[in-house]
Amino acid sequence: MTARPLNVPGIAYGGDYNPEQWPEEVWAEDMRLMAEAGVTMVSVNIFSWALLEPSEGEYDFSRLDRILDMLYAHGIAADLATPTAAPPAWFFGRHPEALPLDKDGRRLSYGSRQTFCPSSPAYREAALRMVGELARRYSGHPAVVMWHVHNEYACHNAECYCDTSAEAFRTWLRDRYDSLDALNHAWGTTFWSQWYYDWDQILPPRATGAVPNPTHQLDWRRFCSDALLSLYEAERAVLGAAAPETPATTNFMVMYNFDALDYWRWAPQLDIVSNDHYLQSADPESQIDIALSGDLVRSLAGGPWLLMEHSTGAVNWQPVNRAKTAGELRRNALGHVARGADGIAYFQWRAAKAGAEQWHSAMLPHAGTDSQIWRDVVQLGADLRALAEVRGSTTPAEVAVVWDWNARWAMELPSQPSGELHFQDLVRAWYEPLWRAGIAVDFVRPDADLSPYRLVLVPSLYLVDDEGAANLTSFAEQGGTLAVGFHSGMVDANCHVRLGGYPGAFRDALGVRTDELFPLLPGETVGLSGGGTGVLWSERVRLAGAEAVTSYTDGPLTGVPAVTRNSHGTGAAWYVATQPDPDTLAGLLARICAEAGVAPVRTAPEGVEVAVRRGTQADYLFLINHGGADAEIPVPPSGAVELLTGKPVAGSVTVPAGGVAVVREPRGE
Missing domain, CATH: 2.60.40.1180 (Golgi alpha-mannosidase II)
Structure with missing residues (x-):
């Protein structure tokens, strides 16, 4: 898209601002305290639809007028949201069919947020009508520097299984396959008598007696991501027509365990890529997840990005919601800046006293300004002012890690050789030693331009299409170093097993052939030559040109290669056929990095x-x-x-x- 820069100086700083939750006499105090904290931009109007349109076609923008005028008068920029993530109660009274249906056929009720079917024509019409009114009224307002489209797409309604969604799914499938014969071939519907003779016979993968067709499920995930993307694009088009120079974003959720959307498809449609990131309380080294997430978002953006939400302290939606320790707020925020964030924002400015998120931390906590969080928030504002010149700078990297949502979705479907494999855990296991060593990393699609890199790592790529596989193997053939993790290259874009031996698409480049898989039970390990152990996985690898680097030392595969290296063209291709323990994997990756000529950006003490x-x-x-x-x-x-x-x-x-x-x-x- 045409570049539309954010008109906020330095590193933007602020959070979600919800003054409608408070009496107006509080607003003046908000302005004074925002100035004290160094706030430069806030997101407003995210959940205000019911206040802006109290009944269908009746609008009241008087409150929002005052809010935006007040922000402008105090030199605070507004990231103005379309409030379409939370339709009002009257909408569902008029359109109960727009409520989502879950996999088991239960109709969900309104009363929270994102309780709508993404394919509902009534929702789309009402949402775009609201966006149009908003755009016409505020396209020239001097406070508005960015449009915030919707909020956290797919956080709660990634999938709807209603009849409207079923028809939209069939339309999507017609566009993808052109004919039923092509669909039946792609889905392998001769299995279990699933052959379709009419488009209307195709349903969403609702609850059924046994395991649904894997390609059916995979295409459903692709459709659901695209259905929500079409809503974003529709809102963005309305906003762009009214204010073509104002950039638009929507807040991604590149964080642990959220995998609903294919952000490689989404990112090019955003003027500015932004992200929400929250720590997992159970993660003892959550700083690694901050770094991984930041590197992935920066890669999606192709450069600097905005952190749209994170927390000053505890969240409210995990089993146990821990407060942050001394200095953690500062380390977290500047950790995101280190990975390319040109803006730092929180949910939310003032901690709510009522509602579902009343126990979520905020910049101004329940305790007020006599609190550690407030002192940390003010300190961070000063830090970000001191870092203003960092804005716009880039992050050079010589290592690329392949990340693909289609591969993640496919590998985590039921009836795999092991249900213990989790895509993000596998990627993090490879990422962590690089993070500890201070080695800069980009994330890439399988079909990305790999010419800037010396080393490409493929920790987990169960599904890969022919183009992506050829791109990766060509990288090694032309002199690069490629390292591939187990259970990669196994199926094509249709989730069909690549025949002739594993690891499928990468077999020839890796110089190995596996004829049988031996996944490990929970808690089971295999010994590795050199003293390490492997978990999760093993397989019967036969050398077909490669050399054995490490072998299994016990169990049914004693003496069988576990790690191999193959000269491929003018480069090298490594295969890791198990999950080595952390120290062993770190040592292996250090050896591979050294061979590829990759060095840390700077040597530093542990920690x-x-x-x-x-x-x-x-x-x-x-x-x-x-x-x-x-x-x-x-x-x-x-x-x-x-x-x-x-x-x-x-x-x-x-x-x-x-x-x-x-x-x-x-x-x-």
């Missing part, structure tokens, strides 16, 4: 996260100390400045335990 953003005239070295002791890191002796303190750096910088340093390192011409 110190290192990342670099590259500006036009300087590099910005982010040092985030997650450890319990101060750490000293060498830096070039000439002209370096630690931006958070403004102090010159001579030879090294000391990062306190739990602290952060950001060093500007001038680059020579």
Whole structure:
């Protein structure tokens, strides 16, 4: 899309602002405290549909007029949302058929948010009517610097199984396959007498007595992602017609365990890519998930992006919602900036006293300004002002990690060789040693341009189409280093097994052939030569040109290769046929990186996260100390400045335990 930059100076800072939840006498205090905290942009109107349109066709924008005028008067930019994530009660009274149907045939009720069928014509009509009114009224308002389309698409209604969705699914399938013969072939419907003779016979994969057809389920996931994307595109078109220069975004959810949407398809439709990210309380090293998520969002954006939501402290929707520890708010926020975020925002500005999210933390907590969270929020505002020059800088990387939503969906369908495989866990296992070593990473699609990279890692790619497989193997053939994890390349784009031996699409490039899989039981391990162990998976690998690097030392596959290396063209292709323990995997990846000529961006003590953003005239070295002791890191002796303190750096910088340093390192011409 045509670039439409965000007209907010420096690193944008703020959060979701919901003044409609409070009496107007509170608003003046909000403005004063936002100035104290250094807030520069807030998202408004996200859930205000019922207030803006109290009955069908009757609009009241008086409150929103005052809010936007007030923000502009106080120098705070507005990311103005379309309120379409929460239709009002009157809409469902008039259109009960727009409520979603779950897989078991139960009609869900309104009373929360996103309780609509994505394929409902009534919802689309009402939503676009509201968006049109909003766009016409505020397209020229000086406070509005960005449109915030909807909110967290698919968070609660990724799938609807009603008859309207069924008809929309059939339309999508006609566009994809042209003919029933092509669909029957793609779905393999000769199995279990599933052959379709009429389009109307095709239903969503509703609850049934046994396992549904895997390609049917995969196409359903693709359709559901596209159905919601079409709603985004429709709203974006209305906004673009009214205000062609104003950028639009919608907040992705690239975080653990959310996989409803294929963001590779979504990202090109956004003017500015933004993301919501929340920590998992049960994750003892959630900083790794922050880094992984940030690198993935930056890769989707092709550069800097915005963090639209995260939390100052506890959330309210996990089994146990823990507060953040001392310094964690700052480390989390600057960790996102280190990975390319040009804006930091929270849900929400003022903690709610009523409603479903009343126990979700906020920038201004229930305790008010006499609180640690508030002091941390004010400190972060000062930090972001000090980092203003970092805005727009990029992140160079020599390593690419392949990430594909189609492969994730397909591998996590039922009736796999192992139900213990989880895509994001497999990717994180490979990502973590790189993070610890300070090696910069991009994420890529299987068919991406791989020429900027020395090393491409494929931790998990169960499904890959012919184009993606050829692209990856060609990378090695032309001199790159490729490393592929187990159970990859197994099926094609239609979820059909690639015959002739595993790992299917990568068999020839890897120089191996597997004839049988031996997945491991929970808690079961296999020994590996060199002293390590493997979990989750093993397989009977036969060398077909490759050399064995590591072998199994016990169990039914004793002596069989577990890790192999093959010279392919002028490059190398590695295969990892098990999940090595963390230390063994780290050692293996260090060896592969060294062979590929990949080095850390900077050497740092254990526990110190290192990342670099590259500006036009300087590099910005982010040092985030997650450890319990101060750490000293060498830096070039000439002209370096630690931006958070403004102090010159001579030879090294000391990062306190739990602290952060950001060093500007001038680059020579």
